[in-house]
Amino acid sequence: MSVENLLDFRDVEKCPRLVIKIGSALLIHPDGEPRFEWLRTVAHEISGARERGQEIIVVASGSVALGASMLELPDGGRGTLAHAQAAASVGQVFLASTWAQLLAEYNLKAGQMLLTLDDLEGRSRYLNARNTLRELLERGAIPIINENDTIATNEIRFGDNDRLAARVAQVAGANGILLLTDVDGLYDKHPEEPDAQMLSEVRGVTEEIHDMATGGSGSGIGSGGMTSKLLAAEIAERAGIALAIIKGKDDYPIGRAISADTGTLFLPKRDDNAFKNWIGGRLRFSGSIRIDDGALKALQNGKSLLAAGITGVFGDFERGDVIAIEDAQGRMIAKGMIEYDKEDCVKIRGLRSDQVARRLGHVPRSAVIHRDQMVML
Ligand SMILES: Nc1ncnc2c1ncn2[C@@H]1O[C@H](COP(=O)(O)OP(=O)(O)O)[C@@H](O)[C@H]1O
Numbered sequence: 001m002s003v004e005n006l007l008d009f010r011d012v013e014k015c016p017r018l019v020i021k022i023g024s025a026l027l028i029h030p031d032g033e034p035r036f037e038w039l040r041t042v043a044h045e046i047s048g049a050r051e052r053g054q055e056i057i058v059v060a061s062g063s064v065a066l067g068a069s070m071l072e073l074p075d076g077g078r079g080t081l082a083h084a085q086a087a088a089s090v091g092q093v094f095l096a097s098t099w100a101q102l103l104a105e106y107n108l109k110a111g112q113m114l115l116t117l118d119d120l121e122g123r124s125r126y127l128n129a130r131n132t133l134r135e136l137l138e139r140g141a142i143p144i145i146n147e148n149d150t151i152a153t154n155e156i157r158f159g160d161n162d163r164l165a166a167r168v169a170q171v172a173g174a175n176g177i178l179l180l181t182d183v184d185g186l187y188d189k190h191p192e193e194p195d196a197q198m199l200s201e202v203r204g205v206t207e208e209i210h211d212m213a214t215g216g217s218g219s220g221i222g223s224g225g226m227t228s229k230l231l232a233a234e235i236a237e238r239a240g241i242a243l244a245i246i247k248g249k250d251d252y253p254i255g256r257a258i259s260a261d262t263g264t265l266f267l268p269k270r271d272d273n274a275f276k277n278w279i280g281g282r283l284r285f286s287g288s289i290r291i292d293d294g295a296l297k298a299l300q301n302g303k304s305l306l307a308a309g310i311t312g313v314f315g316d317f318e319r320g321d322v323i324a325i326e327d328a329q330g331r332m333i334a335k336g337m338i339e340y341d342k343e344d345c346v347k348i349r350g351l352r353s354d355q356v357a358r359r360l361g362h363v364p365r366s367a368v369i370h371r372d373q374m375v376m377l
C-alpha cells in the first residue's frame, strides 16, 4: 500500500488516510474576502472522498489573513507579532465556523484542533493528538487543523502549516499529503522566470531541490512560500508518506489536478508503515507485559490489547514507551507503544473496561496498546 503517482491519492486502497493542506492564498481574495464558493467545491470533494471510504484530515491556513481583514490591520496582519496573534484569534473563529458550515452541507462534522509543532514533539501531547485524531476519524468527523497562532511565535511568522501538515500526517499514520497552493507545483527556479520548468516527480529532497525555492509567499497572503513546502516534503519523505504540491486555485481543485496528473509528487523513501517500522526496530524495552492465552489469540487476530488480558507487569515504564508483550510462557510475541504508565498497568491488569474506569477514576483509553501501535513478531 503506497502512493506512487498522483492518481493514487484518490485511491482508497492505496491512500486510505489523506491530509489536505490549504494555503491562505487560496482561501482569501487579495481584498481580504473569503472565497466561499471555491471552498464549497473543496468541501464537496472531501465529502466524495469520505463516501469512497477515504479518511480526510484538513490543515487549514487563513486565520491571520481573515482576521487582519476583519480587524482592518495593515500588511495582512503580519506587521508585528501582536497583530498576527490578534488577527489569528479573530480569524480562527470565522475560519472554523466556515468549515463547520460548509461541511454540514454535506452532513459532515468538523472537529477543530489547534496545535503547535511543539505539541507533536512531547510524547504525551503527541499521544493525545494521535488519539484525538483517531477518535474524530473513527466517528466520521473531519479534523480541521491549524497552528495555535495566538500563542505560537516562530510558526506564525514562518508559515509552518506545511510542516505542520507533514507532522500531522505522521502522527495520524496518513498515507498521503496534498499541499494545495497557488502554483501548479515545484519549478526548478522561480515560476515567473521565463525558462522555469515544473518538476513532475522528486525522489529525494536534496540541497539542489531546496535551492529551487526562492523567497517567501508569492501572493503576499500566504507566509511559507515554497521553502516551507520543501521542508514538509522532507519530513514526509523520511516518514514514508507521499506528498504532492498541486494547484488549488480553481474549483474542484483536487479532482482537477489529479485527473490531469499535474503537480509535483515527492516519493517517500520507505513504505508507508514508518511508525510500525520504528516500533518493530526497537531492541531495548523499559518493561514488559505478560498476557493470557485469550489475549494472545485476540492479538493474533489483529485486535488491540485490553487490560483484561494482562496477567503480569514487569520493569518500569511511562505512557508512550515501547514495551515487550510476552505470552503466558514468557516468550516475547509482540512490541507496542503503551497507553498507561507502569503504576496504572499494575492497577488495571485483569480488569474489564468498565472496571478500569472505576479503578482509575477517569475515562481511560479503551486499549492498553492499540493495534496501530503494535507489531507482532
Ligand atoms: N521554485 C519554485 N516553484 C514554485 N513556486 C515557488 C518557487 N519558489 C518560490 N515560489 C513561490 O511560492 C509560492 C507558494 O507559496 P505560498 O504563497 O506560501 O502559498 P500557500 O499560501 O499556499 O502556502 C508560489 O506562489 C511562488 O511564488
Ligand SMILES: N[C@@H](CCC(=O)OP(=O)(O)O)C(=O)O
Binding pocket: 022, 023, 024, 025, 060, 061, 062, 063, 064, 065, 088, 146, 147, 149, 156, 158, 159, 160, 161, 162, 217, 221, 222, 223, 224, 225
Ligand atoms: N496558521 C496561519 C498560516 C500559516 C501558513 O502556513 O500559511 P500558508 O503559507 O498560507 O499556508 C494562519 O492560519 O493564518
